[in-house]
Amino acid sequence: ANVIYHLPDGSIETVDVPTGQSVMDGSVRNNLPGIVAECGGSCSCATCHVYLDDAANALFDPPSDEEAELMEFLEGAQPNSRLSCQLIIAGHGDVHVQVADSSS
Numbered sequence: 802a803n804v805i806y807h808l809p810d811g812s813i814e815t816v817d818v819p820t821g822q823s824v825m826d827g828s829v830r831n832n833l834p835g836i837v838a839e840c841g842g843s844c845s846c847a848t849c850h851v852y853l854d855d856a857a858n859a860l861f862d863p864p865s866d867e868e869a870e871l872m873e874f875l876e877g878a879q880p881n882s883r884l885s886c887q888l889i890i891a892g893h894g895d896v897h898v899q900v901a902d903s904s905s
């Protein structure tokens with residue numbers, strides 16, 4: 802599926818992310834800014850923070866307890882915040898994500 806990353810500086814990058822990989826994987830693989838992914842995707846660092854719109858939100862499973870707990874302590878978290886390492890592509894169409902800046 803194409804993931805369209807709306808980056809913190811306002812620019813947009815599109816990456817074809819294979820089924821089974823995460824939204825975080827597609828960003829890290831292409832060295833896109835904003836997603837740091839310190840923990841490598843094990844849902845413990847929260848530096849892969851993104852925001853989803855309703856259309857994107859409908860494409861993914863709801864957050865696990867683990868993810869929800871991490872986000873309670875995450876600065877800048879919104880009701881539509883997710884950890885992108887937990888957003889696994891399942892073959893659906895275009896996915897738009899707004900990338901939070903986790904590098905500062």
Ligand code: FES
Nearest residue numbers: 840842844847886
């Ligand atoms: Fe660490 Fe997602 S990469 S929580």
